[in-house]
Amino acid sequence: MTFPQALPSPRTPDSRDAPPLRWAIMGPGWIAEQFVASLQAHTTQVVAAVGSRSLDRAQAFASRHDIATAVGSYDELVALDDVDVVYVATPHPSHLEHAVMSMEAGKHVLVEKPIAISADQARQIAAVAARTGQFCAEALWTLFLPKWDVLRQVLDAGGLGELRSVHTVYGEHFPDGHRIFDPALAGGPLLDLGTYPLAYVTSLLGPARSVAAAGVPDVRGVNGQLGATMLHDGGTMSVVATTLHGWPRNEITIIGSEGVATVEALHNSPGPITITSADRGVTLTYDEPHGDQVGGLHFQAAEAARRIAAGERETPIRLLSASIISLEASDEIRRQVGISFAEAGLDEHG
Ligand SMILES: NC(=O)c1ccc[n+]([C@@H]2O[C@H](COP(=O)([O-])OP(=O)(O)OC[C@H]3O[C@@H](n4cnc5c(N)ncnc54)[C@H](OP(=O)(O)O)[C@@H]3O)[C@@H](O)[C@H]2O)c1
Numbered sequence: 564m565t566f567p568q569a570l571p572s573p574r575t576p577d578s579r580d581a582p583p584l585r586w587a588i589m590g591p592g593w594i595a596e597q598f599v600a601s602l603q604a605h606t607t608q609v610v611a612a613v614g615s616r617s618l619d620r621a622q623a624f625a626s627r628h629d630i631a632t633a634v635g636s637y638d639e640l641v642a643l644d645d646v647d648v649v650y651v652a653t654p655h656p657s658h659l660e661h662a663v664m665s666m667e668a669g670k671h672v673l674v675e676k677p678i679a680i681s682a683d684q685a686r687q688i689a690a691v692a693a694r695t696g697q698f699c700a701e702a703l704w705t706l707f708l709p710k711w712d713v714l715r716q717v718l719d720a721g722g723l724g725e726l727r728s729v730h731t732v733y734g735e736h737f738p739d740g741h742r743i744f745d746p747a748l749a750g751g752p753l754l755d756l757g758t759y760p761l762a763y764v765t766s767l768l769g770p771a772r773s774v775a776a777a778g779v780p781d782v783r784g785v786n787g788q789l790g791a792t793m794l795h796d797g798g799t800m801s802v803v804a805t806t807l808h809g810w811p812r813n814e815i816t817i818i819g820s821e822g823v824a825t826v827e828a829l830h831n832s833p834g835p836i837t838i839t840s841a842d843r844g845v846t847l848t849y850d851e852p853h854g855d856q857v858g859g860l861h862f863q864a865a866e867a868a869r870r871i872a873a874g875e876r877e878t879p880i881r882l883l884s885a886s887i888i889s890l891e892a893s894d895e896i897r898r899q900v901g902i903s904f905a906e907a908g909l910d911e912h913g
Contacts, residue, residue, distance in 0.1 A: 587614060676703050680754060743755055749907070756807070761889045763830075832859060
């Protein structure tokens with residue numbers, strides 16, 4: 564019996580102890596607001612500059628967050644001298660261009676999820692990171708949360724025995740007019756929401772070796788919902804689903820020979836994890852309070868700052884190779900469901 568008697572404590576360091584770097588915010592949209600609020604509340608990181616396609620929007624964001632420098636183009640932003648790392652928070656079809664221009668300008672990058680719209684694009688980002696020697700990581704913030712470190716320790720110690728399967732869903736409701744309905748921004752739930760389930764299952768079980776996917780279009784012109792069953796090495800499997808039609812109970816269930824772990828809803832945010840022995844005789848809970856992005860986005864920034872200050876080019880929490888593996892599964896799901904970015908004028912290979 565390997566089922567633990569108690570849960571480990573998270574090893575996640577205090578974000579305030581990370582060396583303070585100078586951050587530039589590229590794309591002052593919704594998530595950038597949460598990211599800056601999280602940094603300013605929970606770290607000693609310096610938000611030094613913000614860049615927008617519009618100087619007015621950059622200045623408005625800068626005055627809301629007390630940021631010294633606001634510029635009206637991304638070219639000007641990456642050329643600034645007093646910046647160490649760029650946080651790319653533009654829509655996902657632009658991540659390749661914006662990550663590459665930042666690294667070519669000598670800046671490290673933390674790129675919002677998904678790091679790109681296809682595995683091909685992610686490979687290009689990884690190649691530029693290797694050539695320029697800049698730090699580069701996908702801001703898959705959930706994997707940087709203390710709760711994920713607790714889960715990792717339980718699994719690494721064999722606490723659930725041999726893993727059998729992972730089941731997870733991510734759905735939300737979006738108002739008409741949200742960018743998720745825009746095909747030109749690679750809309751639909753797969754990349755915005757499905758990125759999380761795909762990251763979970765591939766980081767827990769490894770690459771998808773086979774995929775069986777199906778989906779249904781939304782009347783507004785993008786895919787509306789889809790599901791996939793995937794086989795991974797060692798006789799394991801995952802079942803994932805994503806929808807833009809509403810809020811299911813967004814949990815992760817991880818089934819092993821000795822027990823079951825449940826990452827409670829909302830799985831991508833701070834919150835509790837419960838593990839129950841296979842015979843259901845013992846239940847242990849890691850009681851992280853439910854939180855939001857502002858309470859959790861800072862962990863990835865602190866990790867990036869620590870790695871950059873140490874001269875490292877990646878974080879083991881989200882290697883570029885792991886982002887590529889997620890996107891390979893995403894590419895195959897899209898192929899089977901018939902989601903074409905080319906129809907919307909997007910070049911997923913360039
Ligand atoms: N980690 C999380 O929890 C989380 C949550 C939400 C979103 N995200 C990710 O963050 C990225 C941005 O999402 P968001 O919800 O913040 O989007 P958003 O509110 O629309 O903001 C995106 C920003 O990018 C800039 N931009 C550059 N090119 C653009 C274009 N062609 N169309 C529209 N905006 C463009 C815009 O700023 P300017 O025009 O002023 O430069 C805009 O404010 C996405 O990749 C998404 O997947 C992550």
